[in-house]
Amino acid sequence: MDLKKDSIIKLFFYYFVPALCAMLALSTYSTIDGIFVGKKIGEDGLAAIGICWPIFPLFIAFELLFGFGGAAIVSYFLGKDQSHRARLVFSSIFYFVAIVACLIGLIGFVFCDQILDLLVAKKPIGAHIKELALIYLRIIFLGTPFFILHPLSDIFVVNDKRPILATLAMVIGSLSNIILNYIFLFKLDMGIEGSALATLLAHCIGFGVLVLHFLTKKGKLYFIPRFSFAAIISSSKTGIPESVSEASAAIVMLVFNATLLAIVGDIGVKIYSIMMYCGIVFFTFLLAVTQALQPLASFNYGAGNFVRLKQILFFSLFMVLLMGGVVYGLFFILIRIWLGFF
Template sequence: MANVSAEQLGTESISSLLIKQALPASIGILVMSLNVLVDSIFVGNWIGSIAIAAINVVLPISFFIGALGMAIGIGGASIISRALGANNKEKALRTFGNQISFTILITVIMVVLGLTFVDTLIPAFGGKGSIFELAKIYYVIVLYGVPFLALNMMGNNVIRSEGKPKFAMIAMIIPSVGNLILDYILINVMDYGMEGAAWATTISYLLCFLYIFYFFLSDFSELKLNPKYLPINFSILKEISSLGGVTLARQAVVSVIYLLMNNILFDLGGEAMVAVYAIIGRMLMFALFPVFGVTQGFLPIAGFNYGAQKYDRVKESIYTAIKFAAILATIVFAGLMIFPAEIAGLFLSHKPGMSEFELATNAFVLENTPSAMRWVFAATPIIALQLIGAAYFQAIGKAVPALLLTLCRQGFFFIPLILILPNYLGELGVWISFPIADVLATIVTGYFLRKEINRTLVG
């Protein structure tokens, strides 16, 4: 799990590099996902299942703003990886400086807008009925920490583009561990309820920011913080935006999906049905961590070798990443098919003195979550090709196909399906939309990836 220098991305064996890059990325994503998972379990057990639904309403709003930083980070990281591969250190440094300035500017604007329209946004994303007040408490506090989240997401991708996955992993672990410790103190010990959950999250973002800031001041980083590179360079900003737009578009679609899903499910089954989706949403973030880890590890390898015109290594990295990710996805699939009821039970409170409403909500969630979870993850073994295929175009700087393939599953297929099928099949129509979209998107991505490999990765 040692860090590698940028040059080693072009010389070491692909399998060895992918393990070195993907393992720490997977561990970091695992810890981050465990944080979300355990955080939800704590909230469900110590506050109640409606509180899980409230967080589910807030997440797409705060994460969209945080995803602005991720978009800038991934877009800039693609430029940096290729610049380092081409031995253009000046462009790498200027790109990094522009990433910092752009992230601060745009996220502060978004936070101001988010706080201004809080009473409109929360109901729009499904924060209705008894969910609203808890969601508002959580939303306002967490939004103060979102600029730090955006800078963390940006910095993490830059660290990985330097070939320093171990430091990127630590940067993901710090807020996760910090959040869980603060959750226990603020919710369970000090009994601050939803406010405690929100402050735990916000403070954890700050802790991560301090670590990343330290990294870029230290000798570990090849990209030093330098004020002379902070002024906006519009040609670099355009390139960052075109590539980062892929990630931003993906998160925008995710936020739209949360909006639609929370509202559709609220109409079908009220707060309890939103809680079912909240649990499944946590598993979507957690269970696929090894696949996302392989995808993150693949990006700098493909980008560097493409920049260095080592096309055989690029091709090998694609096939190796798909193979690794597919094996891991199949293992995840097996676990989710066998233990869905046990997973659902982890999120539910068993405290004495629960109201009839809380007891009825728990019973509904426990009854409906297992079958829904099996449908949602039914096509998991094949998603590796779709994720790696879309990531490849992003790694080599081809923004348009990367954008279209990224939007393929959720935007072009999933959203139309959840708008149509529930009208005929009710809640079943919602759940079966997931595997149908996965299959269709994988077929499309496989076609275009094969075509691109045959056209460009020759010689």
């Protein structure tokens, strides 16, 4: 594929279709995870996961701060045929994010009780829900490096012109999560621990598939024994908009959970947890557009094709408006069927 000359529509769908498949796989396993928890553990299990849910957007916000900005810089250098500089940026970001992710996980595990109090804004919750939430949260913090490095690797694999591999990794991870969730919950009766562990192992598997691409040097991006702090600063500046946007989602969830706990109690969080699964599916389509747009826009910006860049942006905006309207309409019509799954 020639990102400078091929048809914009052809290139867009070359990246969009694998991205959509990957995101649908992610949203499917997340939704089935919720269905399994609802059927096996009940409403308290859904409420516990709903309370812990803001942690995941915060993980993604941290990853996007360096990953999205770094990927834009990497594509820029690849567009200018400066692969050595692209590898330096990629390696620096990966090393830095891996170290900080380990520290975040350690701190989160040690101060799990205090973090849970913050997640519910110190509002009273049922003892059973609190117990389940603490168990779930501890396992999630143990796997922090994988929850962050998996999507980070996905972004760079896509920018290394391997969108199908990124999709394959996501599908493998999603299928692993569904299978492990079923085994841990229904066969081994592991409860909320099984759900959290299945989610963690799925991310480990997905990350393993992606990191092999860099270790085997099958593309232009691979690890080099060099580090540039300047690359970290530059990527964080570029990634701030995406990071803030994702962090705001966590804040919205926190506010909703705290407000619902204060007004209607535990039942409010249980209902909101189900609706969050609806939101995951909705935003899947919009995020797939951004994943298709980013490598195309960054590459052509680096190549100096500014007229082509505008055409790419306008087409992406059209796709966002089209799919947003279609998906919203489908949920509006089929919402009762959706709620029945849980």
